[in-house]
Amino acid sequence: xxxxFDVENFNLWYGDNHAxxxxxxxxxxxxxxxxxxxxxxxxxxxxKTLNRMNDLIPSVKLSGSIRYRxxxxxxxxxxxxxxRKEVGMVFQKxxxxxxxxxxxxxxxxxxxxxKNKSQLNDIVEKSLRDAAIFDELKDRLKDSALGLSxxxxxxxxIARALAVKPxxxxxxxxxxxxxxxSTSKIEELVLDLKKEYSIVIVTHNMQQAVRISDYTAFxxxxxxxxxxxxxxxxxxxxxxxxxxxITGRFG
Amino acid sequence: MNLSDKSNKDSVETIASTIFLILGVINxxxxxxxxxxxxxxxxxxxVKIGPIDFLFGTKWASTAADxxxxxxxxxxxxxxxxxxxxxxxxxxxxxxxxxLAKIASKKVRYVVEPLIDLLAGIPSVVYGFIGMLxxxxxxxxxxxxxxxxxxxxxxxVLAVMxxxxxxxxxxxxxxxxxxxxxxxxxxxxxxxxxxxYRVIVPAAKSGxxxxxxxxxxxxxxxxxxxxxxxxxxxxxxxxxxxxxFLTTAVASEMSxxxxxxxxxxxxxxxxxFVFIMMINATLNVLLxxxxxxxx
Numbered sequence: 001x002x003x004x005f006d007v008e009n010f011n012l013w014y015g016d017n018h019a020x021x022x023x024x025x026x027x028x029x030x031x032x033x034x035x036x037x038x039x040x041x042x043x044x045x046x047x048k049t050l051n052r053m054n055d056l057i058p059s060v061k062l063s064g065s066i067r068y069r070x071x072x073x074x075x076x077x078x079x080x081x082x083x084r085k086e087v088g089m090v091f092q093k094x095x096x097x098x099x100x101x102x103x104x105x106x107x108x109x110x111x112x113x114x115k116n117k118s119q120l121n122d123i124v125e126k127s128l129r130d131a132a133i134f135d136e137l138k139d140r141l142k143d144s145a146l147g148l149s150x151x152x153x154x155x156x157x158i159a160r161a162l163a164v165k166p167x168x169x170x171x172x173x174x175x176x177x178x179x180x181x182s183t184s185k186i187e188e189l190v191l192d193l194k195k196e197y198s199i200v201i202v203t204h205n206m207q208q209a210v211r212i213s214d215y216t217a218f219x220x221x222x223x224x225x226x227x228x229x230x231x232x233x234x235x236x237x238x239x240x241x242x243x244x245x246i247t248g249r250f251g
Numbered sequence: 252m253n254l255s256d257k258s259n260k261d262s263v264e265t266i267a268s269t270i271f272l273i274l275g276v277i278n279x280x281x282x283x284x285x286x287x288x289x290x291x292x293x294x295x296x297x298v299k300i301g302p303i304d305f306l307f308g309t310k311w312a313s314t315a316a317d318x319x320x321x322x323x324x325x326x327x328x329x330x331x332x333x334x335x336x337x338x339x340x341x342x343x344x345x346x347x348x349x350x351l352a353k354i355a356s357k358k359v360r361y362v363v364e365p366l367i368d369l370l371a372g373i374p375s376v377v378y379g380f381i382g383m384l385x386x387x388x389x390x391x392x393x394x395x396x397x398x399x400x401x402x403x404x405x406x407x408v409l410a411v412m413x414x415x416x417x418x419x420x421x422x423x424x425x426x427x428x429x430x431x432x433x434x435x436x437x438x439x440x441x442x443x444x445x446x447x448y449r450v451i452v453p454a455a456k457s458g459x460x461x462x463x464x465x466x467x468x469x470x471x472x473x474x475x476x477x478x479x480x481x482x483x484x485x486x487x488x489x490x491x492x493x494x495x496f497l498t499t500a501v502a503s504e505m506s507x508x509x510x511x512x513x514x515x516x517x518x519x520x521x522x523x524f525v526f527i528m529m530i531n532a533t534l535n536v537l538l539x540x541x542x543x544x545x546x
Contacts, residue, residue, distance in 0.1 A: 053438060085440030095431035098454050107449070108439040157435070164439055 151182025293521030344417030379479030424458020
């Protein structure tokens with residue numbers, strides 16, 4: 001099994017607040033890794049460090065190591081724009097740009113220098129197909145993306161992330177703002193995407209983690225309590241706190 | 252407690268709402284009064300001179316033996332002057348706004364923003380004074396003109412005067428753009444500058460359009476500063492010639508005018524008033540459209 005992110009003794013502070021303590025985990029390639037835990041446990045904070053979106057928060061300090069395909073991304077002088085191109089992100093609230101469906105998808109490729117019209121057309125179509133939304137939107141490519149339903153917007157955002165051909169997709173509670181039907185469509189999509197992408201998904205919903213993930217990491221108050229195969233975590237957790245959380249005793 | 256007894260509530264509310272109503276009516280009253288008065292005072296001269304001769308006549312000679320009352324030079328000067336001020340002031344103000352809203356550190360903003368407010372608070376006579384003492388002589392030397400007081404000088408002064416409103420309104424528009432757009436763009440590997448110009452600015456465009464219209468409104472209504480630097484001769488507009496704006500046409504002759512000349516000055520004020528009303532209407536449409544989009 002190949003490792004895509006190798007996290008060693010990773011710590012994060014917001015100012016004086018020590019938000020993540022000594023995290024160690026190996027995230028596997030072409031697998032779905034779910035991050036679960038109660039609100040404020042640090043799981044969203046952690047996922048943002050994987051594509052350095054935490055750079056946008058000025059008071060953050062980091063220590064330890066996270067290697068993406070062997071390259072150090074913590075406190076290192078890498079090209080974050082290239083990192084983010086390879087490690088895409090889908091947010092909790094669908095955030096399509098206020099432009100047409102087509103322009104939303106073409107935004108990333110255009111940013112990375114693709115100007116050829118037919119090439120862009122191909123990318124837009126392929127990305128929408130990969131996000132399983134092409135048939136719904138093929139006649140609405142010129143319409144504003146803001147007119148789509150919440151579920152469609154979120155799949156559009158996934159298509160937009162796929163359009164820059166990433167290796168990894170980070171998903172920060174991608175279904176928490178959606179209805180059950182849209183949620184199950186996104187879950188099917190994520191399972192399908194696993195073949196080509198490595199996926200890290202933060203979720204509040206433990207059933208969701210069971211349904212789609214191969215590995216589950218349980219965070220609590222900034223500690224990584226347990227990280228193992230999803231089956232193992234939800235059937236025979238080795239830590240008492242994990243058991244209490246998944247059986248609904250707190251959280 | 253008797254729930255149907257509303258006497259205590261009634262008296263306070265009635266008094267309060269009456270006071271607010273009166274204050275509101277006084278405000279609207281002023282607007283209506285000005286509006287009605289301008290129409291009554293301004294229309295007769297237009298009728299006497301003839302609307303075509305008045306609006307499209309190229310010669311203004313109000314005190315000649317055979318007086319001419321064509322205000323096309325003033326209308327065009329006002330339009331050119333305002334357009335020129337926008338052409339210079341908009342890029343300057345807009346880029347300053349992007350810098351202050353997105354790029355500048357908190358410290359820089361903390362120092363610069365009050366300075367911009369100060370710029371807005373400087374009386375227009377001071378702008379005119381500086382323009383007269385510094386700008387006009389420089390233009391004369393720089394371009395080798397007999398006199399530097401010109402449309403060009405007025406444009407520069409107006410451009411500086413509209414900067415604060417353009418910067419302020421653009422900053423507000425840029426900051427109203429949801430942060431999710433910015434995050435979405437950065438997460439695709441776009442850099443900050445690309446993000447500002449390809450996502451945030453397009454999303455703020457109705458607000459920025461409002462900033463332009465506000466600037467137009469300020470520039471077209473400005474009289475004092477313009478009078479001091481534009482030379483004030485009733486020529487058809489030309490960049491380096493002495494020119495007269497709609498505002499300065501009224502202001503410069505009002506004190507000694509009489510008869511038809513005086514009436515014609517009111518008509519000029521009416522024309523200016525119509526311009527301002529159109530600008531305000533455009534502004535309202537733009538602001539409303541911006542509001543709907545962000546729903």
